[in-house]
Each structure stands twice: as C-alpha cells, then as structure tokens.
Amino acid sequence: MIIAVSGTPGVGKTTVSKLLSERLGYEYVSVKDFALMKGIGEPVGDEIEIDVDALAREVKAEFSARNVVIDGHLSHLVPADVVVVLRLHPRAVAERLKSRGYSRKKLAENVEAELVDVILVEALEKNKRVLEVDTTDKTPDEVVDEILTLLEEGVKRRVGVVDWTEAYDDVLEYLMLGGD
Ligand SMILES: Nc1ncnc2c1ncn2[C@@H]1O[C@H](COP(=O)(O)OP(=O)(O)OP(=O)(O)O)[C@@H](O)[C@H]1O
Numbered sequence: 001m002i003i004a005v006s007g008t009p010g011v012g013k014t015t016v017s018k019l020l021s022e023r024l025g026y027e028y029v030s031v032k033d034f035a036l037m038k039g040i041g042e043p044v045g046d047e048i049e050i051d052v053d054a055l056a057r058e059v060k061a062e063f064s065a066r067n068v069v070i071d072g073h074l075s076h077l078v079p080a081d082v083v084v085v086l087r088l089h090p091r092a093v094a095e096r097l098k099s100r101g102y103s104r105k106k107l108a109e110n111v112e113a114e115l116v117d118v119i120l121v122e123a124l125e126k127n128k129r130v131l132e133v134d135t136t137d138k139t140p141d142e143v144v145d146e147i148l149t150l151l152e153e154g155v156k157r158r159v160g161v162v163d164w165t166e167a168y169d170d171v172l173e174y175l176m177l178g179g180d
C-alpha cells in the first residue's frame with residue numbers, strides 16, 4: 001500500500017511521515033530524494049524541479065507492490081492508495097516558514113496556498129481516498145494516532161475539517177495577494 005503525505009511546506013509532513021511509517025512498519029520515502037535518485041529532479045537555484053509525470057511513473061514502478069509512506073508536497077500527485085493532506089492554521093504556517101528564513105514572497109505564496117486549500121483541491125482531483133487532518137495544536141503523535149484511526153476504520157474520504165476563511169485577518173501582514 002502506498003500512503004502519500006502531502007500539504008503546504010512546513011505543516012509537518014516529514015515529521016508525521018517518519019512516525020507513521022515506523023508505527024505501520026512501512027518504508028519511508030522522501031519524494032525529493034527519490035526523484036533525485038531516479039534522475040527526474042533538476043536542481044534550480046536552491047530548489048528541485050521535479051517532472052511530475054515521470055515521478056508518478058517511477059513511483060508506480062517501484063512501490064506499487066510495497067508498503068510505503070511517501071513524504072512531500074508533490075506526493076498527492078503520484079498514484080497512491082491513500083493521500084493524507086495535513087493542514088495547519090495559516091498563522092502557524094507563516095511562523096514556521098518565517099523562522100526558516102523564507103523570503104517574503106515565498107512566505108506569502110505558501111501562506112496563501114494554505115488559506116485557499118491548494119493541495120487539498122489538487123489531491124481531490126487526482127485521488128479517490130483522501131484524508132484531511134488538521135494538525136493545529138496537535139503533537140505529531142496525536143496526528144499519527146488520528147491517521148491510524150481513520151485507516152483502521154477504513155474511511156474512504158474525510159475532507160472539510162478546516163475552514164480558514166476566518167484566518168485572513170491573522171495573516172494579512174504576510175499576504176501579497178497577487179501584488180508585490
Ligand atoms: N505537530 C507538530 N507540532 C509542533 N511542531 C511540529 C509539528 N510537526 C512538525 N513540527 C515542526 O515544524 C517544523 C516543520 O516540520 P516538517 O519538517 O516535518 O514539515 P514539512 O511539511 O516536512 O516541511 P517541508 O515542506 O519543508 O518538507 C519542524 O521544526 C518540526 O519539528
């Protein structure tokens with residue numbers, strides 16, 4: 001079984017994926033490392049540009065008969081049995097990314113993406129089984145417990161657990177909304 005863990009940068013994908021893979025006894029795979037290993041990731045500046053179609057093909061070839069947790073903000077675009085989309089209050093996303101020293105533009109892009117559910121919408125376009133989990137004010141262990149419960153209960157789709165429409169005021173200072 002392939003479990004993809006996706007979400008906006010900084011929401012806790014890597015932390016949760018590693019813990020989830022340990023708890024399930026699955027292999028842990030980072031999309032970025034896998035893409036680099038397969039030669040389908042191009043370093044562009046300080047980022048890696050990944051050919052998503054090639055990534056989907058390689059993931060299918062390599063992991064369809066294995067039990068893996070795939071971590072990365074592109075993981076919802078690969079053929080997975082379950083996609084977990086982690087959510088985090090945009091204010092917390094902003095604070096985490098700010099402490100990483102992200103530029104104002106990158107900060108705005110990612111806070112805006114979390115506000116308007118970009119990854120969730122993409123995941124729903126591509127996958128049947130999507131589990132949305134709000135990580136706000138939860139420990140990584142609590143998040144993993146929630147995912148394991150949803151998996152055990154065989155829940156097929158669980159979305160609509162957050163609504164950030166009231167969060168705009170909390171993050172106005174970070175937004176660029178299409179301007180500079
Ligand atoms: N549930 C949580 N509660 C508090 N802090 C957390 C939680 N999950 C992750 N963190 C912290 O937030 C930071 C970002 O976590 P992590 O690297 O797992 O995010 P990510 O989604 O993988 O980021 P990226 O998209 O850059 O790979 C880390 O410092 C991590 O320790």
Ligand SMILES: [Mg+2]
Nearest residue numbers: 013014015071
């Ligand atoms: Mg990560």
